[in-house]
Amino acid sequence: MAIFLFFLLSSVCVGAVLGMILSKNQAYSALFLVLAFTCLGGLFGLIGAPFMAVVQIIIYAGAIMVLFIFVIMMINLREGLSSEKKKWTIAFSVVLALVLLLELVLASKGASLGQSPEGSVSPKEIGQLLFTKYLYPFEITSVLIIAALVGAIVLVKKKEKE
Amino acid sequence: MDIVIVLIKIVLALVWFLVLTLYLTWLERKESAVIQDRVGANRASIFGIRILGLFQPFADAIKMIFKEDFVPAFSKKFLHTLAPFLSFFFVAICITAMPFGNDIMVGGRTISLQIFDANVGLLFVLAMLSLGIYGILLSGWASNNRYSLLGGIRGAAQLISYEVALGLSLVGLIMVFPSLKLSEIVQSQGGLLFGFLPKWGVFLQPLGFIIFLFAALAETKRVPFDLPEGESEIIGFFTEYGGLKWGLFMMTDFMEIIIVSTLLTTLFFGGWQVPWLSADGFQFPWGGQWQMARWLVIIFQVLAFNIKVFFFCWLQILIRWTYPRFRYDQLMDMGWKLLVPLSLVNIVGTGLLLMVIK
Numbered sequence: 001m002a003i004f005l006f007f008l009l010s011s012v013c014v015g016a017v018l019g020m021i022l023s024k025n026q027a028y029s030a031l032f033l034v035l036a037f038t039c040l041g042g043l044f045g046l047i048g049a050p051f052m053a054v055v056q057i058i059i060y061a062g063a064i065m066v067l068f069i070f071v072i073m074m075i076n077l078r079e080g081l082s083s084e085k086k087k088w089t090i091a092f093s094v095v096l097a098l099v100l101l102l103e104l105v106l107a108s109k110g111a112s113l114g115q116s117p118e119g120s121v122s123p124k125e126i127g128q129l130l131f132t133k134y135l136y137p138f139e140i141t142s143v144l145i146i147a148a149l150v151g152a153i154v155l156v157k158k159k160e161k162e
Numbered sequence: 163m164d165i166v167i168v169l170i171k172i173v174l175a176l177v178w179f180l181v182l183t184l185y186l187t188w189l190e191r192k193e194s195a196v197i198q199d200r201v202g203a204n205r206a207s208i209f210g211i212r213i214l215g216l217f218q219p220f221a222d223a224i225k226m227i228f229k230e231d232f233v234p235a236f237s238k239k240f241l242h243t244l245a246p247f248l249s250f251f252f253v254a255i256c257i258t259a260m261p262f263g264n265d266i267m268v269g270g271r272t273i274s275l276q277i278f279d280a281n282v283g284l285l286f287v288l289a290m291l292s293l294g295i296y297g298i299l300l301s302g303w304a305s306n307n308r309y310s311l312l313g314g315i316r317g318a319a320q321l322i323s324y325e326v327a328l329g330l331s332l333v334g335l336i337m338v339f340p341s342l343k344l345s346e347i348v349q350s351q352g353g354l355l356f357g358f359l360p361k362w363g364v365f366l367q368p369l370g371f372i373i374f375l376f377a378a379l380a381e382t383k384r385v386p387f388d389l390p391e392g393e394s395e396i397i398g399f400f401t402e403y404g405g406l407k408w409g410l411f412m413m414t415d416f417m418e419i420i421i422v423s424t425l426l427t428t429l430f431f432g433g434w435q436v437p438w439l440s441a442d443g444f445q446f447p448w449g450g451q452w453q454m455a456r457w458l459v460i461i462f463q464v465l466a467f468n469i470k471v472f473f474f475c476w477l478q479i480l481i482r483w484t485y486p487r488f489r490y491d492q493l494m495d496m497g498w499k500l501l502v503p504l505s506l507v508n509i510v511g512t513g514l515l516l517m518v519i520k
Contacts, residue, residue, distance in 0.1 A: 027303065031241075034296070041289075051342075054285040062292030063322065066299065070318050073303045073311065123282060123342055 006046055013039035030069045037061040048120035171277050172258070179257045179420065184219040186416045186475055191218065193476070194483045229405035234305065237402060241304035246403065246410035249297025252290045253417045259283040260424045261345045263434045263464040267456075275434075275464070276345060283344040284336070287425065288329060291381065295321050297414070298383075298390065298399050305402035313399035316490070317383060317390030323494060324380040327501035331373035334505075334512040335429055338366045348433030352440070358447035360437040363430035369508045371430045373501050378422040379481065380497070384415065386485040389493060423474035431470050434463040 013036050020032035037060040045053035130138050188203075192214070195202025204215040233239055263275035280286050295318050302314015336342060339350045353361040364371045380387040391398035400411045427433055438444050439462060443454040454462075488496070 031300075038293075050280055050282045051285070054282045054289050057289040058285065058292055062289060062295070063325070066292075066295050066318055066322060069296075069299055069303075070315065073299065074315065120281070124340075 002046060006043070009039045009042045009046070013043070027069060027072050030065060030072055034061050034065045034069075037065065050120060051123040051126055052121075167273060168277065171273075171275075175257050175260075175262075175277055176254070179254065179417065182420055182471075182475075183413055183416045184223070186419060186479075187219050187222065187412075188216065189476065190416075190479050190482075191215070193479045197480075197483045223409075226406050226409040231406065232404045234307070234402050236306045238304040238306065241300050242402070243407070245297050245301035245304060246400075246407045246414075247297075248300065249294055249414045250410045250417075252294040252297070253414050253421060256287050256290050256421045257424075259287050259344055260428060261348050261433055262467055263460060266460055274345065279343065279345050282342045284332065284342045284347070284429075287344075287421070288325075288332075291418075291421070292321075292325055294414075294418075297411075301403070301411070302399040305399075307402050309396045310399050310401045312396050313390045313392070313401070316392075316396075317399055320383070320387065320389060320493065320497075321381060323497040324377045324501075327373060327497055327505055328377040328381060330502060330505035330509065331370045331377060332429070334370045334508045335363055335367050337509075337512050337516060339363070344428055344433075348428055348435065351432040352435050354438075354447070360432060360435065362432040362435070367430070367508070367512070369504065369511075371426075373505045373508065374430070375426065376496070377501055378425065379478065380493070382415065382418045382422055382478070384419075384478075384482045386481070386487050387493065388487060389490055392487075419475055419478050420471065422478065423471045426474050427467060427470040434467040436462055436466045439463070 016032045016036040016039065020029045020036065023029045023032060038057060041053045041056040041061070043053075044050075044056055192202045194200075202215065203218045204212060206212070206215055206217040206221040208217055233242055258277040259280065261274070261276040261279075265272050265274045267273075278286075298317040298321070299314050302310045302312075302317070305311070335347075339347045341347055341350070347363075351360070351362050355361050355365060359365055383390050400408055403411060438446055439459060441456070441459060443459070444450070444452040446452075
């Protein structure tokens, strides 16, 4: 059952990501991404991390992507980019893809693949780890997020004055 | 055997949910009629038997099924059709996480009266409710109609804003009953406070309850929070829908009322707990006792859950027909400037109190 679900979810996830990349319309791309995030949440649930699964769905599919789609629907983008912009986008995305590949290889070097973790992680354990062992990274991340939020508000305010 | 039991539970829960939804439409008609000094729908009859218009929901359903299924020519057809189903699905699935009663023993087998007891059940319900936004956004956008788009955008903005308050108002509750599992939250509301008061969430988290009530009312998108619909100005995100698809949106509304009621019951009013009723009968704080058989206790508990849910459904309809609509800035002010800071105060206060007690 778990194996069947795994292959179902992961194939839908990969299909959704492909759909996101290949679709010409930005709104459809965003919707495909939502589907991918939801499947990713399901995969987290399968490997015994229900808290991660639900948080993935609440934050990415339920909040962030809603805002993306909100903006896309409001401003009604034209389909596709101009050929001049497209050149730069392709060059830039190739560089980014290479960097991501390098990161993935480095990250998975030490990890042992092929064995599934036993049992499931409760929200309690995650909370305890976040507030003891990983307290500093956690706090630094929240400061970063607040800085980004304040920055965004400041940028918007300046434009309004002019 | 286990799969059969789960299937039976799913069918029973869905039947309960849909029948209650149907009859909420009847309750809404009758309650609004009483409030406005009318009689209300009373003509639907089978062989001349009317009984207060109790057949009206079935007449409505049959009418909706046989209406023309119209899809506007310039709409995005696939998304236009998908949207009501998304909206319906994400509300309907919430019922799987709700505990209807204590565990029962049948033939040496323990059966919990709950379909899916996830250890993050509370977050699961919140996640599914937040995914329900897509139904609104997509219906507004795919209809290719400005009024629908306005309604969809208003709806998404409102739901996103109030989700913050909704989530934060529950943090205090999670601190008091240290669990995200809905069955455990209900179990730990079984004790007594000061020897006589049932240990319900509403007595431990009064501020959290009020914030949750307001945020949850806003999540149902009904008057006084019905800006996405705005009957008198923009008609809302389902302007371009008719027949059964419109009916699905309508049903989603009523199902959201039920889900909010079950959440209020489960989190703040002890779920299936009856005050002073333990596994072998009533034990009153003034010393009286009333022995009861195990099966009778279970029936009492399931009944208590149902009565509490009905009460909150009734209360929400009462609120809907009593208050006028908020203005948009008032709505946003209330969400961000009142409910969110209050829920933060609630979290800090709860934390301090818990520390003092320990």
